[in-house]
Amino acid sequence: MNNNIKIIAATPQSPSIAISLESTGIFLGILVSVSLLAGVGIKLVSNxxxxxxxxxxxxxxxxxxCSTEGHEKVIQQVKLLQTEFNAHDKMLGVHLMNFENRKEAVQFLFGQMDQKIDHKCERWDNELKELKIDVKEVQGFLRKHESFVIRNRQD
Incomplete structure (x- = not known):
């Protein structure tokens, strides 16, 4: 058996930061950007x-x-006008209801008058027909007694 052991010596390397010109530029750009954003944020909050x-x-x-210029008086007057307006509105509603009731009553009376007039017209028509019949009978009687001549009227 070959027991060859080889020992390799390794030295642990400590982490190191290598600063180059490029990394410094990036770092400074980030710092400037963050400071500008913070400034804009502060400006917004203050605004x-x-x-x-x-x-x-x-x-x-x-x-x-409002308290020094007398607007309270104007507001009180507006409230007073509003209450008066509401009262007048209610009165108008009552008057409109009375008008509608009277209108219906008048229409009912007119309907009754129309019915009475129609009834009277029918009655007069019937009486006129009866009178025409009576006149024709009298004419017939008078024609039989030829001594009387009936003239026809034409209006």
């Missing part, structure tokens, strides 16, 4: 805060303006 502050100030100014 949003400024806008929120301006809106809050405008609300306060509007409240102060």
């Amino acid at each position: 949003f805060n400024k806008i929120a502050s301006d809106i809050r100030d405008l609300k306060d100014d509007l409240k102060n303006h």
Whole structure:
């Protein structure tokens, strides 16, 4: 048996960072980009805060303006006008209902009058027919007694 053992000596290499000009340029580019993004983010947040502050100030100014300029009186007058308008609207509704009721009553009366007139017309027509029959009988009687001549009228 051949017991040859060979020993290989290896020295562990410690990790090392090799800095070259290219890697330095990349690192500096990343730092500049991150700082620019952070600056833009800070600028956006400050602008949003400024806008929120301006809106809050405008609300306060509007409240102060309303209380000092007498808008409360105008609002009270508008509310009073609104209640009066609602009252008039209700009164108009009542008047419209009365009008509709009267309209129906008048239409009912007209219907009754039409029925009465139609009934009277039918009655007169029947009486006129009876009178025509009576007149024809009288004419027939008078023709038999030839002493009387009946003239025909034509209107």
